[in-house]
Amino acid sequence: MYVHTLILNGRYPKVQAKMQEEVDRIVGRDRLPCAEDQPRLPYIMAFLYESMRFSSFVPVTIPHATTTNTFIMGYLIPKDTVVFINQWSVNHDPAKWSNPEDFDPTRFLDENGFINKDLTSSVMIFSMGKRRCIGEELSKMQLFLFTSILVHQCHFTANPNEDPKMDFIYGLTIKPKPFTLNVTLRDTMDLLDKPTLQGTRAERKTSQDIIQYSLTLGEPG
Numbered sequence: 086m087y088v089h090t091l092i093l094n095g096r097y098p099k100v101q102a103k104m105q106e107e108v109d110r111i112v113g114r115d116r117l118p119c120a121e122d123q124p125r126l127p128y129i130m131a132f133l134y135e136s137m138r139f140s141s142f143v144p145v146t147i148p149h150a151t152t153t154n155t156f157i158m159g160y161l162i163p164k165d166t167v168v169f170i171n172q173w174s175v176n177h178d179p180a181k182w183s184n185p186e187d188f189d190p191t192r193f194l195d196e197n198g199f200i201n202k203d204l205t206s207s208v209m210i211f212s213m214g215k216r217r218c219i220g221e222e223l224s225k226m227q228l229f230l231f232t233s234i235l236v237h238q239c240h241f242t243a244n245p246n247e248d249p250k251m252d253f254i255y256g257l258t259i260k261p262k263p264f265t266l267n268v269t270l271r272d273t274m275d276l277l278d279k280p281t282l283q284g285t286r287a288e289r290k291t292s293q294d295i296i297q298y299s300l301t302l303g304e305p306g
């Protein structure tokens with residue numbers, strides 16, 4: 086999921102610019118974003134929900150089986166049938182989502198810029214029912230911190246020499262094939278160098294060491 090959010094950052098510069106504007110305005114440049122900032126950064130949350138919907142990187146859930154004959158909406162699912170949810174299809178259903186193939190975080194924001202919780206709860210990536218993922222809230226918080234700190238500190242650009250139409254490896258998860266991303270620091274590394282972070286200063290790189298990175302991410306085919 087982290088790799089998908091990085092690709093989308095590089096591929097949609099206007100979206101990235103809006104996230105940077107929001108985090109700079111709400112958090113400021115004197116400290117890093119933290120968990121308590123989440124309710125005040127709706128555009129970043131909208132970006133994350135749209136990244137989960139758009140990528141649907143867990144396209145189908147773990148298979149389960151019926152233990153009795155079961156009826157769903159009038160259809161008989163006989164005992165011992167293997168069933169799983171096609172999450173990708175739920176997230177790209179044109180009856181639910183307008184222009185489902187467009188990447189547009191604003192679909193999750195109302196006219197006042199607040200998150201539309203009815204719509205965010207329609208994104209299906211953690212499955213549903215008794216066996217749904219127990220890591221949902223933890224994952225969302227990790228994704229929020231990962232994204233908000235990265236856009237606060239860095240700027241991502243896609244490699245113009247690479248085909249913007251991404252290639253993926255399809256399996257239990259959808260993984261991007263290798264791609265490169267240019268990363269530049271937006272500022273000094275003073276906030277990241279603060280001793281509250283793990284590791285000694287000697288182990289970490291400083292602004293003198295890192296000015297620009299070119300990252301190669303994704304799975305070899």
Ligand code: HEM
Pocket residue numbers: 086143145146147148210211212213215216217218219220221223224
């Ligand atoms: C974005 C990240 C994640 C996604 C998209 C995700 C998605 C899923 C999905 C689709 C299932 C299958 C549910 C089913 O059987 O129908 C699942 C199960 C599960 N996930 Fe996650 N997961 C994520 C992160 C995590 C994390 C961080 C943890 C642990 C802290 C976790 C723990 C589990 C466990 C224990 C199950 C099995 C639940 C059960 O069978 O009762 N997941 N997850």
